[in-house]
Amino acid sequence: DTAVSQTPKYLVTQMGNDKSIKCEQNLGHDTMYWYKQDSKKFLKIMFSYNNKELIINETVPNRFSPKSPDKAHLNLHINSLELGDSAVYFCASSQRHRTGELFFGEGSRLTVL
Amino acid sequence: AQSVAQPEDQVNVAEGNPLTVKCTYSVSGNPYLFWYVQYPNRGLQFLLKYITGDNLVKGSYGFEAEFNKSQTSFHLKKPSALVSDSALYFCAVRDVYNNNDMRFGAGTRLTVKP
Numbered sequence: 001d002t003a004v005s006q007t008p009k010y011l012v013t014q015m016g017n018d019k020s021i022k023c024e025q026n027l028g029h030d031t032m033y034w035y036k037q038d039s040k041k042f043l044k045i046m047f048s049y050n051n052k053e054l055i056i057n058e059t060v061p062n063r064f065s066p067k068s069p070d071k072a073h074l075n076l077h078i079n080s081l082e083l084g085d086s087a088v089y090f091c092a093s094s095q096r097h098r099t100g101e102l103f104f105g106e107g108s109r110l111t112v113l
Numbered sequence: 114a115q116s117v118a119q120p121e122d123q124v125n126v127a128e129g130n131p132l133t134v135k136c137t138y139s140v141s142g143n144p145y146l147f148w149y150v151q152y153p154n155r156g157l158q159f160l161l162k163y164i165t166g167d168n169l170v171k172g173s174y175g176f177e178a179e180f181n182k183s184q185t186s187f188h189l190k191k192p193s194a195l196v197s198d199s200a201l202y203f204c205a206v207r208d209v210y211n212n213n214d215m216r217f218g219a220g221t222r223l224t225v226k227p
Contacts, residue, residue: 004156033215041151041201043217055212090156094215098145098207099164102215104156 006091006105021076021108023091032074035090081112115140115208119218126194134189136204145207146187152200194225
């Protein structure tokens with residue numbers, strides 16, 4: 001029973017297209033995150049949602065938009081995809097307190113051609 | 114902002130030898146420090162954390178980490194490395210001044226050779 005699941009695992013698309021990645025957690029956590037891991041394995045936080053409220057919005061392009069229908073789901077929608085968007089995107093969840101560790105999904109590898 | 118640094122991109126050790134993966138932190142106030150491991154094509158997995166208390170923290174898979182306030186370090190250690198420990202290791206810190214962001218170091222690739 002997967003704790004944090006994200007789909008699809010692989011996504012190949014053309015420049016200019018719009019795509020979405022879905023994420024669900026069954027841990028009962030109240031905060032969910034999206035991280036981007038680039039080709040050098042560097043992890044950058046993109047967004048987090050706490051009880052359906054955006055609490056972090058790093059300097060990501062507004063082509064990226066998180067959507068959270070409820071606290072168990074945080075989807076990532078990307079408009080007008082660019083080559084530089086190619087990366088692995090990780091969903092994660094935690095309890096929103098200072099000491100909580102993150103639980104990660106398996107990642108979604110996005111390739112923009 | 115709070116941050117961590119991993120000074121080594123790569124660590125190589127022989128199976129059965131002790132291993133150390135280094136991490137230093139820059140934090141105002143009390144640090145909340147974490148170690149994660151990432152195997153190829155997988156998500157990150159939590160290993161251990163330091164919040165308060167004993168400076169030696171024990172975690173999953175036989176790993177431990179020592180919090181050293183005077184040296185602002187939180188090095189990951191294991192007494193006897195296994196080939197299966199080969200992976201990418203990330204140190205991280207909760208940035209309590211920025212919405213409790215989990216901020217990661219650049220990662221250290223550990224290779225354990227038979």
